[in-house]
Amino acid sequence: MTRQLILATLLGVSASVAHAEVVSPTAVVANEYGEISTSLTGVAGDPVRGAEVMTSRSLGNCIACHQVTALEEFPFHGEVGPSLDGAGARWDEAAMRGIVVNAKAIFPESVMPSFYKVDGFTRPGDAFTGKAAPGALDPLLTAQDIEDVVAYLLTLTD
Amino acid sequence: MTGQTKRVVVAMAALALTASSLAVWADEDADLVVNGEIEMVVRTDAPAHLDGAVRTIYSGWVFRQDDTQAMQMDDFDNPGMLFAEQGQELFNTAMGANGESCASCHTNAEDLTRVRATYPKWDEAHGAVQTVEMQVQECQTESMGMAEAWGQNSQEMLNMTAYIASIGRGQVIDVAIDGPAQATWDAGKEIYYTRYGQLELSCANCHEQNYGNYIRADHLSQGQINGFPTYRLKNARLNGTHNRFRGCIRDTRGETFAIGSDEFIALELYVASRGNGLTVEGPSVRN
Numbered sequence: 001m002t003r004q005l006i007l008a009t010l011l012g013v014s015a016s017v018a019h020a021e022v023v024s025p026t027a028v029v030a031n032e033y034g035e036i037s038t039s040l041t042g043v044a045g046d047p048v049r050g051a052e053v054m055t056s057r058s059l060g061n062c063i064a065c066h067q068v069t070a071l072e073e074f075p076f077h078g079e080v081g082p083s084l085d086g087a088g089a090r091w092d093e094a095a096m097r098g099i100v101v102n103a104k105a106i107f108p109e110s111v112m113p114s115f116y117k118v119d120g121f122t123r124p125g126d127a128f129t130g131k132a133a134p135g136a137l138d139p140l141l142t143a144q145d146i147e148d149v150v151a152y153l154l155t156l157t158d
Numbered sequence: 159m160t161g162q163t164k165r166v167v168v169a170m171a172a173l174a175l176t177a178s179s180l181a182v183w184a185d186e187d188a189d190l191v192v193n194g195e196i197e198m199v200v201r202t203d204a205p206a207h208l209d210g211a212v213r214t215i216y217s218g219w220v221f222r223q224d225d226t227q228a229m230q231m232d233d234f235d236n237p238g239m240l241f242a243e244q245g246q247e248l249f250n251t252a253m254g255a256n257g258e259s260c261a262s263c264h265t266n267a268e269d270l271t272r273v274r275a276t277y278p279k280w281d282e283a284h285g286a287v288q289t290v291e292m293q294v295q296e297c298q299t300e301s302m303g304m305a306e307a308w309g310q311n312s313q314e315m316l317n318m319t320a321y322i323a324s325i326g327r328g329q330v331i332d333v334a335i336d337g338p339a340q341a342t343w344d345a346g347k348e349i350y351y352t353r354y355g356q357l358e359l360s361c362a363n364c365h366e367q368n369y370g371n372y373i374r375a376d377h378l379s380q381g382q383i384n385g386f387p388t389y390r391l392k393n394a395r396l397n398g399t400h401n402r403f404r405g406c407i408r409d410t411r412g413e414t415f416a417i418g419s420d421e422f423i424a425l426e427l428y429v430a431s432r433g434n435g436l437t438v439e440g441p442s443v444r445n
Binding site: 057061063064065075076077078079080104111113114121122123124125126127128129130131132133137140 | 354357358364371378404407
């Protein structure tokens, strides 16, 4: 009985993931201000997982450039970008998603990498090897990573 | 907790604080005098050709931690000087078919004092801008009868360029950017401001717009190359300029240029010129 329930739950989860429409990096639609109102996955972002993406060097590593008081337990916050304290009160969800996907659409001179972009680069490499990219690039973050980060950032209201 | 234990704990906490603040903070206002006699210019007005992009230029030394700074202040503490000494030995060693050493022509090494401060430099005979490494290679194959010159990033070359730099320590950098060198300089400037790789980062994004800021635990410098070749604590060896450029472009998730490529020669000329007014520090110590 228990096993059947678990199986049913697992099937349910995979079915919902399979049915969710993931927007590919080249199909993202932003408005004239760079804001993206539609979720990239249709699955609500998980702010706990978003914090993990923010602080992992192998994922978003957002704190490499941004200071976030709520993430103080993770050492070495950078100073290259603005502090994200209160970011959730400054930007709505569409603007936040637009900034994480492609900040340069909103702030043309921004140093910030575009986390959901796969083309238009000068001398794209094969990750951090220094060699040329062998083929099509994956975006720096997955669609769900982006949704999770956006969900976390929207919690930063102070 | 007894009174004594408490006191010990407090003392330990205080020590830990001191240690961590020493480890984290660079003394950006410190002055650099090597061996108590070579006075370096570690900060000065930016050269006019930077058009106000930065007001002041700084040696990378000012951004390093106190203990790293200290290592460069005395040759006995500077591991890079061991390699410079090996370079001096090579300078006096016969190589190639003609049985000559560098010293056979350059009988007084002091005559090379201005070399590091003025390269890369236009070479009329070759019709191109040459780096110090290219000049050494030219001597080897065209004058000394060596079939094959040292590789640009070989240990011998790093040792030799460390020696040549060490002779010129304290000399004010004055790289020529006009006349026949200008086209190369323009190409280097273009590269400096190009955003490479999947992270779309230019040299300027970090080293012009954000020097002095931290990127995670790294304290960004202006990316000046007056201290090259540089002994890095990170890999405990001498590092050449082009290899360092390569590391930066790699870190943009980009495809790098090759060591010795036309692109890196141009970039070296341009970046060197951004340091006109600083002093030669090679071999310096960096993290």
